[in-house]
Amino acid sequence: MEIKYTIQGLLIYATIAAYLCAFVITLLRRAKTGHILYLFGFAIAVFSFGYRWYHVRHVPLQNLFEVFLCLGMICYPVLLFCRRILRVGGYSTDMLIGAIVLFPAGFVFNGEPQQLPPALQSWLFTPHVAVYMLSYIFMAKATFQAISQLAGKGPDANENLLGPEQATYRIICVGFPLLTLGLVLGSYWGKKAWGDYWGWDPKELWGLASWLVYVGYFHFRYMFGKKHPRINSFWAIAGMVVIIVTLLWVNLSRLFPGLHSYAT
Amino acid sequence: MWIGLALIILLLFVSVYGAFIGAARAQSFIKRLPLMVYWSAFLMMLIAALAVFRRLVRVPGLLLMHLGCVFILAGSMWASESGHKFQKKLFGIDKITTGQMIIHEGHSDNCVILKDNKQIKELMELKELPFSVELKDFQIEYYKPAYLYVQTRDGQGWKIPVETGAEFPLGPELGTVKILRTFENFKITIKEGSRTIIDDPQPGFNPALEVQITSPDGQVTTKYVFERFGGHSHTEDKFLLSYRRVISDYISRLRIIEDERIAAEKDIEVNHPLSFGGYHFYQHSYDAEAGQYTVLMVVSNTGLAVVYAGYWMLCIGVFWHMWLRHIVAIKIKTYNKTVTLSAAKSLLSCSKQ
Numbered sequence A: 001m002e003i004k005y006t007i008q009g010l011l012i013y014a015t016i017a018a019y020l021c022a023f024v025i026t027l028l029r030r031a032k033t034g035h036i037l038y039l040f041g042f043a044i045a046v047f048s049f050g051y052r053w054y055h056v057r058h059v060p061l062q063n064l065f066e067v068f069l070c071l072g073m074i075c076y077p078v079l080l081f082c083r084r085i086l087r088v089g090g091y092s093t094d095m096l097i098g099a100i101v102l103f104p105a106g107f108v109f110n111g112e113p114q115q116l117p118p119a120l121q122s123w124l125f126t127p128h129v130a131v132y133m134l135s136y137i138f139m140a141k142a143t144f145q146a147i148s149q150l151a152g153k154g155p156d157a158n159e160n161l162l163g164p165e166q167a168t169y170r171i172i173c174v175g176f177p178l179l180t181l182g183l184v185l186g187s188y189w190g191k192k193a194w195g196d197y198w199g200w201d202p203k204e205l206w207g208l209a210s211w212l213v214y215v216g217y218f219h220f221r222y223m224f225g226k227k228h229p230r231i232n233s234f235w236a237i238a239g240m241v242v243i244i245v246t247l248l249w250v251n252l253s254r255l256f257p258g259l260h261s262y263a264t
Numbered sequence B: 001m002w003i004g005l006a007l008i009i010l011l012l013f014v015s016v017y018g019a020f021i022g023a024a025r026a027q028s029f030i031k032r033l034p035l036m037v038y039w040s041a042f043l044m045m046l047i048a049a050l051a052v053f054r055r056l057v058r059v060p061g062l063l064l065m066h067l068g069c070v071f072i073l074a075g076s077m078w079a080s081e082s083g084h085k086f087q088k089k090l091f092g093i094d095k096i097t098t099g100q101m102i103i104h105e106g107h108s109d110n111c112v113i114l115k116d117n118k119q120i121k122e123l124m125e126l127k128e129l130p131f132s133v134e135l136k137d138f139q140i141e142y143y144k145p146a147y148l149y150v151q152t153r154d155g156q157g158w159k160i161p162v163e164t165g166a167e168f169p170l171g172p173e174l175g176t177v178k179i180l181r182t183f184e185n186f187k188i189t190i191k192e193g194s195r196t197i198i199d200d201p202q203p204g205f206n207p208a209l210e211v212q213i214t215s216p217d218g219q220v221t222t223k224y225v226f227e228r229f230g231g232h233s234h235t236e237d238k239f240l241l242s243y244r245r246v247i248s249d250y251i252s253r254l255r256i257i258e259d260e261r262i263a264a265e266k267d268i269e270v271n272h273p274l275s276f277g278g279y280h281f282y283q284h285s286y287d288a289e290a291g292q293y294t295v296l297m298v299v300s301n302t303g304l305a306v307v308y309a310g311y312w313m314l315c316i317g318v319f320w321h322m323w324l325r326h327i328v329a330i331k332i333k334t335y336n337k338t339v340t341l342s343a344a345k346s347l348l349s350c351s352k353q
């Protein structure tokens, strides 16, 4: 655990504080004030990301610090999309997701700027990582919905929102194409950079495993989903667990030596 | 369909297992017979699903997704080592699957070291390309500025940009640091008993800095800090010095010579390979001792177009099925609504008249 006494660090802490305040205030049934605070947190997150970009002079998606900074920024528009377009509830937990994903950037990962190694100097760098980050936020939201289903919680009947099982499916349907595109772009980039579109690297394999969990989810839901709706939710939660391993464990643990190690 | 689900779950477990054993072992693991059987079974299952389930063919998104997976699997199998052997047996196409070339600056070569035997030099298996690759020049580029790292024994540290002549203060108790010279190829020559330090223009690679440390009492010491041999210090030294540069690019300037004429020319870098004669040439490694040769990776392009076609189909299928067809449906619905609404309005206005 490390506290960052830098402008970047302060911006992260301010965003976390705004998101947490928004969460508490929304729980206290002051939805409008909560939303304003959430929006304010998002504005700081955008500024924080822009500040980092200016500081490192390349799109800041190179290491885990920058990736989590990005996640803390994109969660607001993604989760607003889930609410307004997909008609999914759980608005207060959205704010919590923002604070949770910014926590590692604020307290765990080293924010020392790094220069891009030759392999990362490619037009594929930004779309590959950005698409993955977007899909991860969608899948995180889907996981919260799956947990709500297992906990027996749902939106009020008068809210005109989807039930949690249906909501989980709908969000995964939005996130899965992004996950697929991330995998395909990564593979295409691997071919350009290392000469092989599939290197059996641990990061690639965990990426494939997370994609396969969702492929399994679709097939399971299609076959047995009506009979065992709770098991659908377990699939969705398993997907998130594998995504977390893909994102963190491979980089943090020394268990899996591989080509993606510069992402630490 | 449950067999399909079982195969997906099995592949999921294989992926996790592969991640635990590391890339090198995973690569040899997937070439083993049980995995070959598995890939074939998966491919057959997908084809069977397309034949049996009519909805998979009738719904365009589902068709593209599943057919995309068929293409990816079939393309990868066709591109594999066994796929190449099969093509040689059946069609007489004798191509190198993958290998490496070591080419010195100013030289050309057509020998490819086959990848499998690269560790055992005596057993190194060579194969020739039908054309030669010439290395005009090999270059390494670095980010600017480079940095001198200064660290005291009690853990205080500074990162000083390398700029000759500039003096950097370390505080009133430690004095100053000044970089006097930079070397690309540091050498000591001894002529008639006297020692001279030169930046040798001859082939070689020994980047270094000449650093002057002035202590607060005015005592001046000169130190040499080497990029490749960092981290040495004497017990009486106050500081640990290291010189680090970050590589921004490796560039091999290549020419393809076929029938004694230049058939292609490209400066290859990481992410920018050269494509010629059914092969791709990648910047793979280099001579870390003297920067005199490059190591290229040569990869056959057989099957690649099929895999890429599969990628396109998979992506288009997934986006169509899960995103676009719903957007199109909403658009049609709102269009129909406005049309009906305006028709109703005009009907209403007609009836009023």
Ligand code: HEM
Pocket (backbone or CB within 6 Å): A215, A218, A219, A221, A222, B001, B003, B004, B005, B007, B042, B045, B046, B049, B053, B055, B056, B062, B065, B066, B069
């Ligand atoms: C052995 C392998 C597979 C078999 C036998 C199989 C079979 C099927 C079948 C029968 C359906 C139901 C179609 C329907 O009527 O809606 C389906 C749906 C689907 N399949 Fe596969 N499939 C296989 C592999 C894959 C793979 C590798 C993918 C990855 C992209 C995939 C993605 C999907 C998706 C996204 C659906 C839609 C599910 C939904 O509508 O909820 N399938 N598959």
